[in-house]
Amino acid sequence: xxxxxxxxxxxxxxxxxxxxxxxxxxxxxxxxxxxxxxxxxxxxxxxxxxxxxxxxxxxxxxxxxxxxxxxxxxxxxxxxxxxxxxxxxxxxxxxxxxxxxxxxxxxxxxxxxxxxxxxxxxxxxxxxxxxxxxxxxxxxxxxxxxxxxxxxxxxxxxxxxxxxxxxxxxxxxxxxxxxxxxxxxxxxxxxxxxxxxxxxxxxxxxxxxxxxxxxxxxxxxxxxxxxxxxxxxxxxxxxxxxxx
Numbered sequence: 391x392x393x394x395x396x397x398x399x400x401x402x403x404x405x406x407x408x409x410x411x412x413x414x415x416x417x418x419x420x421x422x423x424x425x426x427x428x429x430x431x432x433x434x435x436x437x438x439x440x441x442x443x444x445x446x447x448x449x450x451x452x453x454x455x456x457x458x459x460x461x462x463x464x465x466x467x468x469x470x471x472x473x474x475x476x477x478x479x480x481x482x483x484x485x486x487x488x489x490x491x492x493x494x495x496x497x498x499x500x501x502x503x504x505x506x507x508x509x510x511x512x513x514x515x516x517x518x519x520x521x522x523x524x525x526x527x528x529x530x531x532x533x534x535x536x537x538x539x540x541x542x543x544x545x546x547x548x549x550x551x552x553x554x555x556x557x558x559x560x561x562x563x564x565x566x567x568x569x570x571x572x573x574x575x576x577x578x579x580x581x582x583x584x585x586x587x588x589x590x591x592x593x594x595x596x597x598x599x600x601x602x603x604x605x606x607x608x609x610x611x612x613x614x615x616x617x618x619x620x621x622x623x624x625x626x627x628x629x630x631x632x633x634x
Contacts, residue, residue: 425478430459430504431572434559437525440511443518454512455524460503470568474505477569487573490547491539497539497576502528506567516566523563524624530558533578538562541569 423458
């Protein structure tokens with residue numbers, strides 16, 4: 391009996407150690423698991439305005455603003471797809487978004503990644519040094535803080551002027567096009583729209599409990615159950631050998 395008790399204790403300790411290994415193997419970053427699944431924020435047509443290089447407001451067509459989410463990156467040009475992939479890898483490679491920009495906080499999480507492209511008169515205005523302002527319908531999940539980061543060149547990011555003008559409506563101003571992220575604080579719950587099978591995360595809701603915890607807890611649960619089952623099997627084997 392004493393030997394069996396020692397065996398059980400040893401197996402329990404092994405199970406705990408195994409759980410610890412599994413726990414430390416779960417990836418973490420500052421991007422939510424469903425960022426690959428979300429549809430693009432929708433541009434509110436009547437909200438699009440532009441300011442030329444002289445500070446004069448100019449009317450432009452909302453159709454000149456093309457917003458493409460990361461989930462549809464294969465519809466972009468080769469160059470734009472490469473840029474949005476590079477932005478994604480930069481986000482994944484950080485412990486905190488503060489590594490990308492000094493105005494980011496530790497609990498800021500990248501909830502949306504998308505490319506903004508412009509054509510027509512909007513493009514001409516940006517080329518001349520003007521700016522474009524749009525309002526977007528986007529699920530902000532009641533976040534207390536919402537920010538917009540723009541990967542305007544290579545590894546360089548800047549925070550663009552933004553304002554939550556209504557529930558789930560965000561106004562942003564930009565002076566060039568390329569990848570953007572919308573960041574939210576850790577008190578946000580954002581619905582995933584149009585999930586894509588086989589991509590990161592399979593939950594219909596992202597609940598932010600930590601700005602650095604983005605991987606599913608499923609690997610931890612599965613690993614823990616596996617450890618316990620292995621310990622149980624070994625214990626049964628040891629018991630059978632003892633009773634023979």
